[in-house]
Amino acid sequence: MDIFEPKVRSYIMSRIKGKDTKPEMLVRKYLYANGFRYRLHVNTLPGKPDIVLRKYKTVIFVHGCFWHAHENCPDFKPPTTRPEWWAEKFRKNRERDQKHREQLQALGWKVIVVWQCGLQPEVIDGTLSELLLDIYRK
Secondary structure: OOOOOHHHHHHHHHOOOOOOOHHHHHHHHHHHHOOOOOEEOOOOOOOOOOEEEHHHOEEEEEEOOOOOOOOOOOOOOOOOOOHHHHHHHHHHHHHHHHHHHHHHHHOOOEEEEEEHHHHOOOOHHHHHHHHHHHHHOO
């Protein structure tokens, strides 16, 4: 059972951002500091990627571990209320993410996914270094 009334839960959920999240801002600041220039949320590309590096024909999605159901991630804990509904929600999110990756790859774009858990203080340096390598990799 949810501990909040439906109106309160609705308000809480409405406050969750889809753009300009803290993980996304970390990646963007790192890229900019390393000389990359990019476009944000290009709606003409499948999935409206968070970051588009046209020069490198690369798109970057910065995924939250919860909303994108990051497998084997200690930060992903599915809610215990309405488990069937949440399981379906996460399944659809994963399918949609996969479809967008495939569409982008078919258009010739390199797709990189950065997970929120990879941006924790103890691992962020390695994650961002790997991101640079992935961008330059053919």
